[in-house]
Amino acid sequence: MSEAPLTRDAWAEIDLGAIRHNVKETRARVGRKPMICAVVKANAYGHGALEVARTALDSGASVLAIATVDEGIQLRDSGITAPILLLSEPPVSSIPFLLEKSITPSITTLDFALALGEQADRAGLVAPYHLKVNTGMNRIGIHYTEVIEFLKTIAFHRGLKHEGTFTHFATADASDDWDFKIQLSRFIELIEAMRLAGVDTGIVHCANSATTIRYAQGYFDMVRLGVSLYGLHPSSVTYGKMNLKPAMSIHAKVTHVAEPAVGEGVSYGLIYRSPGNVQIATIPIGYADGLRRNLSDKMKVLYKGHILQQVGRICMDQCMFEAPLSSGLSRLNPLPPVNVGDEVVIIGEQGGNKITLDMMADQLDTINYELACGFGMRLPRVYV
Ligand SMILES: *Cc1c(COP(=O)(O)O)cnc(C)c1O
Secondary structure: OOOOOOOOOEEEEEOHHHHHHHHHHHHHHHOOOOEEEEEOHHHHHOOOHHHHHHHHHHOOOOEEEEOOHHHHHHHHHOOOOOOEEEOOOOOHHHHHHHHHHOEEOEEOOHHHHHHHHHHHHHOOOOEEEEEEEEOOOOOOOEEOOOHHHHHHHHOOOOOEEEEEEEEOOOOOOOOOOHHHHHHHHHHHHHHHHHHHOOOOOOEEEEEOHHHHHHOHHHOOOEEEEOHHHHOOOOOHHHOOOOOOOOOEEEEEEOOEEEOOOOOOEEOHHHOEEOOOOEEEEEEOOOHHHOOOHHHOOOOEEEEOOEEEEEEOOOOOOOEEEEEEOOOOOOOOOOOOOOOOOOEEEEEEEEOOEEEOHHHHHHHHOOOHHHHHHHHOOOOOEEEO
8 A cells, every 4th residue: 555645645556566467468468479559648548657658668568659749748858768659640730849759650641741751851850650540430540442542642752751550440349349350351451452562561550458358360560558558448348358457546545524413414515414423524536636526426435445435526626425433334344433544545445345447437437548547637646
């Protein structure tokens, strides 16, 4: 268990050993050949980009992927020298930063490709890029039927180097594999056609976490690990299919305890009223920390191994939970009175009980990805 940081009694604990474990499990899964690309976009899904990047590179990953140019600049300015792949095409105005910081963009338009090539050439550089192919997700990318022609159009440019070709799956985590197989076969056909036409493919990659866990045909030259790097499953479909260790847990210390009289309300709107004979304990974590307000009166917390109910509306920076005073929770393990300074677990394990990001995501009808990103917004991170 980590210590609270000096300035706040709410924190995210990040287990870098878990990140290491997840990279190693992936290496065991994919074999020696494919490179492992650690997807550290969105501040490493809330886990801290720099610390995760260093740990992943140190345990078998060789490439990093990001979503915005600023994320790449931050990594470079912190001394990261590994290849950094930007997973989308940024605005043309960002090209000087790409060149200066050696960030490899994805290309999806002719305008951007030409601008990149010209600016690189003027600077005496050759800019590497990965071509993003749309095989059916229809988000970004060159349509798979137009790739060869596109590459031939820009092949003349001495300022450009085609370093990789990739696609992304819309349904790799779905129980039905019909659409996945269509996307995969379009991608395989394209790669074969490129080889036949004498067009260099560069590094071929398409596997996100779900593909890496489920489909060996998707490995090619590199796999892109996002959510599974953090020990989270892409969906319930992969439960039990890989031994992942969650890296993030969320903790807080009680800052205030009271025993409001029967009928007294708690928090904004007073939607909860004390039934009497309960303690109301406050912890300094709220929706600005990623503890979503829709969890109000629904979520649980762990206190000394007991599962207790959060009550009243979750505020921006604080929320409350209820601790029954003469609790019938269990004669063998009675609930002790709550004191200021006691630790509460919001996500994680305590005394044999567990609250996971997946459980919280189910309550909110969302996915663990979104919640992990949210907890990265403001909480201080403690690395263990
Ligand atoms: C975010 C992202 C990934 C990682 O996806 P996970 O499901 O988290 O593994 C891989 N590739 C692309 C293009 C992405 O945008």
